[in-house]
Amino acid sequence: MSLAVPDEHVDWRTKGLWQPAPVSLREFAAARHPLFGGPFTWPVMVARRTALEHNIAALAGFCAEHGLAFAPHGKTTMAPSLFRAQLDAGAWGITAATANQVLAYRMLGVPRILLANELLDPTALRWLGGEVDKGMDFLLYADSPEGVAAISAAAGERPFRVLVELGHAGGRTGCRTIEQLTGVARAVTAAPGTELAGVAGYEGGLPDVPSAAAYLQALRDATIALSPLLPREVVVTAGGSAYFDQVAERLAGDWLPGHDLTVVLRSGAYVSHDDGLYTEKTPFNRVPGSLDAALEIWAQVTSVPEPGLAIVGMGKREAPYDAGLPVPLRVRRPDGTVLPAEGLRVTGTNDHHAYLAVDGPAPRPGDLVCFGISHPCTAFDKWQVIPVVDDDHTVTDLIRTYF
Template sequence: MRVPLDKGFWESDSPVGQSLFGGTFGWPLLVARSGTVDRNIATIAAYTRRHGVAHAPHGKTTMAPTLWRAQLDAGAWGITVATADQARVCREFGVPRVLLANQLLDPAALRWAAAETDAGFDLYFQVDSLEGVAAAAATRGTRPLQVLVEIGYQGGRTGCRTESAALAVAGAVAASPRLTLAGVTGYEGGLPDPAAVAAFVDLLRTAAVALAHLLPPSVIVSAGGSVWFDVVAERLPGDWLPGHEVVPVLRSGAYVTHDDGYYREHTPFNRVPGEGGLEAALELWAQVISTPEPGLAIVGMGKRDAPFDEGLPVPLAVRRAGGAAPPAAGLTVTRLMDQHAFLAVDGAALAPGDLVRFGISHPCTAFDKWRAIPLIDDADVVVDVMRTYF
């Protein structure tokens, strides 16, 4: 694998087998702990089996085919994506089943979806309007496109807001020979508390019951971001749709690397600790490039390298030349610029050239900043390099 122009890589030969601190990498650099990733994947695979839900983890979190394959190998039902472009990447890398959690309206994307469906690709996408149904129904092909009616809630994102709207959309799907109504879907991630999420999952069930006369014998019912999957897994499975088999599909994806910020605070395992736990797998290593005044260090990373939409990076460790590791206590990121981080220093001693290990908050906006991410083992040796395709 040749990665000479990817940031952080200074040699064109494969770094696999080399130490992270062996002189062939530059800073900043985002890495992932391979053992932690494996444990997180195993934890959620066991959780979904235990609760009787299928899992289509959201692939847009990472856009890393290496991780998709690991999730599929652990038993994932499919991979979820948000755009047709992301679905194309999945198809290119051999993902057999994709749930596209949006409505498709672009004719070029729909032509591609129709052609790939005819070629055997198991693709599902959402509709929440008669316009969306009409756009999909206008395609040509030999196999019908598989669609899910999306249910929403007032003030939320997409999705039908009323039962009558859902019935109209589902009826239009059923009337088109180009389409197959495969089930219902929704997204609860923007809701404020477990009670609101439980009510929304019940709304999905009510919608499926109302559409039962239009649904196939095996019905996909899908929901589940990374904050409320415990509520979804509790209420979505079961024999609650007479005459039909319910296939509950959970779409949570951020678990694969977890984080040291937003998801550390919001993981469902905080509510149900007996069900398991997740660990932060991503580390952002950056170098102190200046200590211009007392109490301040400037680190060579910024908005181009680290997520900042759901919290700033969290200093976790310091490493000096030769491997010395003074305490990281008293360090706080206060501000990010494009390529610089302002680090408040309270009692810690930092010098130019020191490395700081940061945890990140919100992996969904970390991966997109890196085309190549080393996977390292517990001895800081590179075991693989993941490529991302945003």
């Protein structure tokens, strides 16, 4: 798979790299700089190559084993190099959350885009209608008559392919009942410039496996109820990174008689995994398989002002904090000695500082601490460029993000 990745460069504007003069991403990666002693400054977030490759292969294999198509959610990384790797591994398409993400994907050459939201912005819809006329392979959601009307009004010569969305009580978007869903589906079939392509849902916000399973069964039942309105070829899509095993159990297989069914999984955070939220939530805690945490933030101890406390130069601008604070993994001394981060715990963060509680040998100013992160979706967006490192921390590539 070839994406039209812009010819970018790094320079003084690139956080984590000490690069006063511009150098192309390709040239910088080809130099194979060491992370420690190379042109880097702290903090810097890196991605471990072997973990990325393992994770991409793991979900591709899971989907192949269960007969699922896969459209990983690109909002996690907004990184064309990772999109390319996912598509090369067999992904059916890439999922987007916003109109701007769809625009970026289109400019980058993503071959099939699934917008997992209802879009009502006439400016974006008119542009998308023109792109659909040019042959863009695109699906989007509707969960209201207003949404159907907005999509219809922007359609060009070729119709928009629409997935009607079923939600759940207390959830985000989506119709709350089959009756509402049927009404929106009928509106899609009746409106000019729209055609019904299938049914969509999202179970990732539910609190546990039983509630996710019940919701996915309701999604299946709703699709069966809509069967008379659905075309021969039907798309059903669901799935975050917390319950993809339940998507396979409830939605995989040939369960819609008279239709050719494509079930599309949309997990996104799996690509880098983490050392927090998804370590706890991954379905590979329940079914065979594994994911590896790929992201590390290396930050320097800047002060040890009192017993039991160290201050590290990493804060909310560099590390996610919405679903758990960074997790200390290792300490690297200035002489290269690496020790486990025993007795260290992040208790809070400011813009550019973290408070590290110390219960044991204290790190010293100048030491580097390696942190794992919790929640990839709010880690990637803090870094325009992320070095990719081999297991010896040689930089072999740079990931460019487009948030």
